[in-house]
Amino acid sequence: MCEFDLNQPKNVYFIGIGGISMSGLAELLLSRSFTVSGSDARRSPLTERLESLGAVINYDQSVSHISDDTDLVVYTAAVRPGNADLDDARARGITVLSRAELLGLVMKTYQCPIAVSGTHGKTTTTSMISEILLRAGTDPTLSIGGILPSIGGNFRIGSGQHFVTEACEYTNSFLHFYPQIGIILNIDADHLDFFKDLSDIRHSFHEFAKLIPNEGLLILNGDIPNLHKFVDGLTCHIITTGRDETSDYFAKDIVLDENAHATYTIMHGTEDKGRRCSLGVPGLHNVYNSLAAVALADYLGVNSDTTIAALSEFRGSQRRFEYKGDVESADHTGPFHIYDDYAHHPTEIRATIETALKVPHNELWVIFQPHTYTRTKALMTDFADALAPADHVILTDIYAAREKDDLGISSATLMKHIRSRGTSCHHISDFHDIEKFVLQNCTKNDMLITMGAGDVVNIGEALINRS
Secondary structure, three states, X not given: OOOOOOOOOOEEEEEOOOOHHHHHHHXXXXXXXXXXXXXXXXXXXXXXXXXXXXXXXXXXXXXXXXXXXXXXXXXXXXXXXXXXXXXXXXXXXXXXXXXXXXXXXXXXXXXXXXXXXXXXXXXXXHHHHHHHHHHOOOOOEEEEEEEEHHHOEEEEOOOOOXXXXXXXOHHHHHHHXXXXXXXXXXXXXXXXXXXXXXXXXXXXXXXXXXXXXXXXXXXXXXXXXXXXXXXXXXXXXXXXXXXXXXXXXXXEEEEEOOOOEEEEEEEEOOEOOOOEEEEEEXXXXXXXXXXXXXXXXXXXXXXXXXXXXXXXXXXXXXXXXXXEEEEEOOOOOOEEEEEEEOOOOHHHHHHHHHXXXXXXXXXXXXXEOOEOHHHHHHOHHHHHHXXXXXXXXXXXXXXXXXXOOOOOOOHHXXXXXXXXXXXXXXXXXXXXXXXXXXXXXXXXXXXXXXXXXXXXXXXXXXXXXXX
């Protein structure tokens, strides 16, 4: 591991510089007078922003563009051997770090690094914490896995002591981090192309928790099964959040309004100080995301009124049950409503659909893009169960991402499982054909959700743009 000093600018080259986290790290280094260059497969708003700040970016990844004076090369987990830049850097003996390794070294330069982990809810919870710390005037540095409207992007550079980042478990990335405060929202079976099983995933989260120093803090979901086994051997301070009084923090008297926004009383042990919190984002699952943010804010000494106001005014980050716009219905009697959500795991899909069903609408349409063959095959039954409550499901082809082997399945396989549960389901490969199908069938006040971690969001945006 190389030493990293933000006060000694170097020349750093990023492979995959347009990634949501990579672009933020590149921007942070640019702000500290580093010379930044890199490559990416395509131009995007994130790469254009970096170029406006002085980064030099190449979009041809078939050849290496690494200059002779490069001190460090950083790559994402998506980059595989055979990448011209990566192979060239290693052949020339240039120091090479993964994105997670660099992010971990950056965390060490802050007095209070906060890492938000969990199979689900990381971006929303990190965004909630960000809004609280911003409102409290702590001037934090933020690295978020989605676009937060209040900061106009996914990364914010502050001068305060707090560094807040998401901590992803995939390829054990978060084990390269140095958190003073760690949060574990939940632990579920996912990324089974890397992890063997749920036990393997639990082991990785336990290793993450062990990174927190004795004087540090772990905020942990108290409803995690066999929690006593999970916390065994941890030496840091632990605060639990959950559904009842067995956790240190829990929610009492939860009420959902007509748009599924929750209001609840914050309970800390047996204390009821009359703290009533109304969330600006919908869904019962966000009550439990917000409890982690409340517990952290209390620990950091943030005024309760500040915390509650920030949570009330937070309207969500992009691609989290995000309202996109209206499109005229097929019978021209009024519009149907388009939303988008990043949900790509059965637990996330279930939470999003449960939220959608509480919002007034006629029929619920879900356009779901399965993400990776491994996940789809391993969780096939769970996907079908999670999607079945929708009135209509349209499946795109499986978004392969990093995978080459289709494992003998396709979206047609998932379609059969969904239909067997009595839900209307269609598999349509071409996005333009999906748009035509939707325009012919959606009626007034229907709700349409584009759902998945790939490019399915483009369907809803295309429908809005052509209306």
